[in-house]
Amino acid sequence: MLPSDGPCALTRQCRARTEGPESPAPLAGESEAIMQPRADRGWYWWLWWLSRYPLCLLRFAWVLINNMYCIPVHFFYLGLASPLLLIRPALYWRMERIFYEWLLCMVSCWTGSAGYRVLESGDRLDDLGDQAFVFMPNHQSTADVPLCMTLFAARPKFCQHVMWIMDKVFKFTNFGWVAWMHCDFFILAGKAHRDRSLVELKSHLTEAFVQQDRRYLVLFPEGGFLRKRKQVSQAFAKKNDLPHLNHCTLPRTGALEVVLDVLGPNSSQKSANNGVNLVPRDGEPPCRCLTKLVDVTIAYPDGMPLDLLNIAFGNRPACTTHVHYRVFDVHDIPLDPDGRKTWMYQVYADKERLLSTFYQTGVFPYDLVNPQGQPPKELVHDGRRFLFLHTFYITSTYFMLIWVLIPLYYMCI
Known part of the structure; x- marks a missing residue:
């Protein structure tokens, strides 16, 4: 199991295993930009470094989709009202x-x-x-x-x-x-x-x-x-x-x-x-x-x-x-x-x-x-509230598409 505090902890462990106890620990504020994977840091680091970016892209896609089904619904309901x-x-x-x-x-x-x-x-x-x-x-x-x-x-x-x-x-x-x-x-x-x-x-x-x-x-x-x-x-x-x-x-x-x-x-x-x-x-x-x-x-x-x-x-x-x-x-x-x-x-x-x-x-x-x-x-925060809101916005997006936007599209063409 990977340590919970991310790359700094992994860096310390990998150095301890490959360089011995005399190797200095990284500074507390060490920038991620200079902490790239190297062979002397062990396969734990490589696993963490290679696996994080696909997950980051998936998360960004989720945030983007979240914007796409929340904000249009916001304007749709206010337009109706x-x-x-x-x-x-x-x-x-x-x-x-x-x-x-x-x-x-x-x-x-x-x-x-x-x-x-x-x-x-x-x-x-x-x-x-x-x-x-x-x-x-x-x-x-x-x-x-x-x-x-x-x-x-x-x-x-x-x-x-x-x-x-x-x-x-x-x-x-x-x-x-x-x-x-x-x-x-x-x-x-x-x-x-x-x-x-x-x-x-x-x-x-x-x-x-x-x-x-x-x-x-x-x-x-x-x-x-x-x-x-x-x-x-x-x-x-x-x-x-x-x-x-x-x-x-x-x-x-x-x-x-x-x-x-x-x-x-x-x-x-x-x-x-x-x-x-x-x-x-x-x-x-x-x-x-x-x-x-x-x-x-x-x-x-x-x-x-x-x-x-x-x-x-x-x-x-x-x-x-x-x-x-x-x-x-x-x-x-x-x-x-x-x-x-x-x-x-x-x-x-x-x-x-x-x-x-x-x-x-x-x-x-x-x-x-x-x-x-x-x-x-x-x-x-109340996780049940998040669940309710996601359900509300996704359901509203579905009905907005099926009953409003798609019929309007076919009427225009």
Whole structure:
């Protein structure tokens, strides 16, 4: 039986057998790219290396087919329900939220089936109840968004009330169409578009977050991946005598200021002065002002982030990702922009301490910056729910083809 921890363990065993006890073990963060099969590593390695790629291709085919029978069904049912927009819009958007939640559950199924476990620590999201909050993770790779979806899908009805602020490039992907229909916000990155994007964000929050009963807003304050922003962030920190960060980057606060200006505790008074209407449409529930900010620290093993291809192919050995929460009351955040920016820099300095300690020791320091933080607990999903959803989407695809698409095709020819 092959060791459960993948190629690193196999490498150590093969070297021990072929080179003797004096052979040094590979580094903990050794890249897979340089760990190619060699004759001196034994037939165990060859067996593992040769057998993994057909399985990865099969898994990728499954993920691709899963997209093909889930997303068309999503649009098909919402298209059938579209007349409700004229007579009962609240019912239509409730249906849309349910289908959106189900699609996020499908994404979480990809992550879990690849063996990528998640441990949560610190403050508990479940304790927030129905409060509205901003969810602010650090941003390292393309796996961050599926990981957050996995966190949300494990909590009943959480996905239905979430809104994402994401890069506009995602709008042109298959899930981007779903997010667009869900009224998520796509921000155009770059200094040239920053001011216009913030104005559009303010309008969108009023029209979508307020009017459609959103409660949770996902915002990546760093504004880009760690590998892309690290050098610029460190140069800015050195120039302005700010904390030097290696495992995260200094956050940008422009979007957060807009969010708090529109949805914060003083938003009603400010909106009256700025002409913004926070009163929901007829039949919609009352708007909830933001009460909490949730700082989220995502820590991948050995500081090597997963990416979207790892999740799709499952080509990286099973591993555990730590997610740490710190919940802050909105009233404790400084009101002035400079004070708010300093507060955010301190939050990210604490995040740097968490990540640095974890990468050095291999043990996540859940109580380092928050003595009352809860120890890590594994995130668990209900397998029966996954089974139901796969059955629902496959069955719906069959009926959509037999009773709608194929008859339409023959009518057209």
